Amino acid sequence: xSKIAADPSHPRYQSLLMRHRLEEAEKxxxxxxxxxxxxxxxxxxxxxxxxxxxxxxxxxxxxxLALLSSANHPVISLxxxxxxLAGKEVLHLAHQLKCPVEIxxxxxxxxxxxxxxxxxxxxxxxxxxxxxxxGAEPDARIPGLEGPRANCSKRGIFDSDVILVPxxxxxxxxxxxxxxxxxxxxxxxxxxxxxRMASVTIVDELSRVITNMNKMLLSxxxxxxxxxxxxxxxxxxALTHIATFLSSEG
Ligand code: ATP
Numbered sequence: 001x002s003k004i005a006a007d008p009s010h011p012r013y014q015s016l017l018m019r020h021r022l023e024e025a026e027k028x029x030x031x032x033x034x035x036x037x038x039x040x041x042x043x044x045x046x047x048x049x050x051x052x053x054x055x056x057x058x059x060x061x062x063x064x065l066a067l068l069s070s071a072n073h074p075v076i077s078l079x080x081x082x083x084x085l086a087g088k089e090v091l092h093l094a095h096q097l098k099c100p101v102e103i104x105x106x107x108x109x110x111x112x113x114x115x116x117x118x119x120x121x122x123x124x125x126x127x128x129x130x131x132x133x134x135g136a137e138p139d140a141r142i143p144g145l146e147g148p149r150a151n152c153s154k155r156g157i158f159d160s161d162v163i164l165v166p167x168x169x170x171x172x173x174x175x176x177x178x179x180x181x182x183x184x185x186x187x188x189x190x191x192x193x194x195x196r197m198a199s200v201t202i203v204d205e206l207s208r209v210i211t212n213m214n215k216m217l218l219s220x221x222x223x224x225x226x227x228x229x230x231x232x233x234x235x236x237x238a239l240t241h242i243a244t245f246l247s248s249e250g
Contacts, residue, residue, distance in 0.1 A: 014051070015043065018085055018207065025084030029115040032107040035081050038167065045188035046205050048242045053212060056237035057204035059229075064164065064184040064200045065213050066225040071162035071182075074099040078135075079106065082166045082206060083116050088123050089210040090166075095129040096217045102156035103135030106169065108148045144175040166206050173197045190238040201231055203238035 007013065022039060025031050053061075068074045076094055078101050083090075094101045103116050113136065120133050138151035140158035149172065152158050163176060166186040170193025176183045177197055185198040186209050195201045202209050216222055 014207075015046075021084050022081070025080065025119075028119065029111055030084055030119060031080045032105070032112075035084075038081060039085075042167075042188040042205070045190075045203075045242075048245055049188070049203070049238070050241075050245060051205070053204050053208050054238060054241050056234040056241075057202055057209075058212070060200055060202040060231070060234045061204070061209055061212050062216065062221075062223065063226055063229045064202060065216055066223050067162050067182055067184060067200065068097055068099070068164060069217075069222050070225060071099075071160075073160045074162045074164070075134075075156045075160040076101045077104045077157060077163055077165040077168070078102065078116075078120075079104065079167060080112065080116060083119060086166075086207040086210050087120055088127065089207060089214060091120065091123055091127065091129050091131050093210055093213055093217070094131045096214065100132040100134050100156050102153055103133070104149075104152055104157060106149050106172075108151070142172065142175050142179065144178055145172060150175075166209070168194050168198075170194045170197060190235045190242075195235060199231065200229070201235055203235065 010016065022031065022036060074097060076090060076099060078090065090101065103113065105112060117133065117136060124131055124133070134153040134156040138153055140152050140154040141150045142152055142157070157163060160181060162182045162184065164184045165173065165176065168185050173183055173185060173194040174197050177199070182199045184200045184202070185194050186202045186204065186206050187195045188203060188205060189195060190201070190203045195203065
């Protein structure tokens with residue numbers, strides 16, 4: 001890592017650290033060609049949010065965690081960027097929730113799958129975590145999607161009732177909602193199709209969200225899912241936050 005990226009007092013430390021993780025993942029063959037473009041779009045929105053967890057995102061995070069904790073078959077779906085940016089943190093979350101993770105990638109090749117599984121298994125071993133990692137042998141399909149991206153595991157995504165899908169694309173989010181699942185997404189872009197389709201939309205940066213969830217679980221701060229939770233209102237508050245930030249800068 002460069003000297004600047006290794007210095008936690010640097011104002012762009014977190015951002016540089018995330019870029020470094022993506023560079024390393026790219027070298028290991030874990031990422032799709034469009035991975036850095038997707039990350040760049042996320043960074044732009046994070047800048048507009050002030051690179052912080054805004055209050056409405058914290059409310060959505062609490063609701064998502066409550067739903068995961070009370071689910072019958074929770075699962076966390078992982079793509080290349082998620083594994084690269086927060087693989088360790090996500091495995092700790094799955095360990096605490098006692099739920100499986102499933103690698104479910106848009107551009108599926110045997111080499112990418114091997115790289116992602118290898119990376120996750122290495123973390124699992126090192127951190128001594130008890131987590132089932134699914135996705136190597138898909139045996140079901142998500143209805144309404146074409147091609148290999150519809151593939152999934154019956155025991156994981158297919159049979160899940162509550163699914164956390166960080167950095168999902170709109171099509172697949174829509175297909176999962178159509179299957180009757182409670183779909184929890186993490187997306188810095190409050191305007192994306194994914195953000196608008198999901199049951200719970202956390203407009204916040206992935207690694208911050210997973211860290212917040214792990215802290216809440218460790219401190220026993222998980223409530224029951226709130227009946228009055230309004231997803232549209234959380235999205236609106238993110239947009240209002242961005243608009244306020246833009247007008248205060250202008
Ligand atoms: P959609 O199909 O939902 O309209 P899209 O085409 O913008 O979305 P992709 O490019 O597939 O979606 O996914 C990237 C999305 O992930 C973007 O909305 C981006 O803001 C978000 N994103 C990227 N990096 C992060 C991150 N670290 N944390 C949270 N969100 C992120």
